[in-house]
Amino acid sequence: MTRLDLTGPEIPQRQLRDAFGRFATGVTVITALMPDGRRTGLTVNSFTSLSLEPAMILWNLRSGSPSEPAFARGRCFAVNVLNTSQQEVSQRFCRPADDKFAGLEVVEGGGGVPLLAGSLASFECRVEELVACGDHLIVIGRVLAATYGEGEPLIYSQGRYCTSQPIAA
Numbered sequence: 823m824t825r826l827d828l829t830g831p832e833i834p835q836r837q838l839r840d841a842f843g844r845f846a847t848g849v850t851v852i853t854a855l856m857p858d859g860r861r862t863g864l865t866v867n868s869f870t871s872l873s874l875e876p877a878m879i880l881w882n883l884r885s886g887s888p889s890e891p892a893f894a895r896g897r898c899f900a901v902n903v904l905n906t907s908q909q910e911v912s913q914r915f916c917r918p919a920d921d922k923f924a925g926l927e928v929v930e931g932g933g934g935v936p937l938l939a940g941s942l943a944s945f946e947c948r949v950e951e952l953v954a955c956g957d958h959l960i961v962i963g964r965v966l967a968a969t970y971g972e973g974e975p976l977i978y979s980q981g982r983y984c985t986s987q988p989i990a991a
Contacts, residue, residue: 882961933946
């Protein structure tokens with residue numbers, strides 16, 4: 823076991839990322855429209871449900887992200903939960919590109935937000951609250967519509983993609 827002392831003046835960021843990476847997460851792509859109408863999207867693994875009544879979710883956005891203007895309070899966005907066949911989609915949306923949507927089948931959701939066809943689930947949301955915390959913004963969204971289907975979720979753990987495997991009882 824490695825123990826990190828995070829009280830000193832220098833935080834060992836690579837080791838802290840390795841520690842955080844021990845928590846397996848699902849993989850999502852958050853999509854939205856920029857104020858000028860251009861589509862934007864980014865791969866996010868910090869997504870979680872927050873409340874059932876009312877239906878709310880949250881995720882984290884790096885402060886200063888080029889996509890940040892798309893997520894002002896009251897703006898619409900979508901959370902696309904990826905399945906195991908969408909690893910390339912995840913990689914595409916975590917890198918800078920002029921048009922991350924090129925060649926992808928996209929459906930228009932509420933408020934015009936792009937929904938990625940073939941996703942395991944999608945949540946069409948409106949930004950309810952933005953909370954500045956450290957070097958990120960916590961985006962709290964009210965879920966306006968949800969769609970889901972059957973399939974295996976794409977999972978990310980310890981710096982690599984993986985799938986869920988049932989454990990024998």
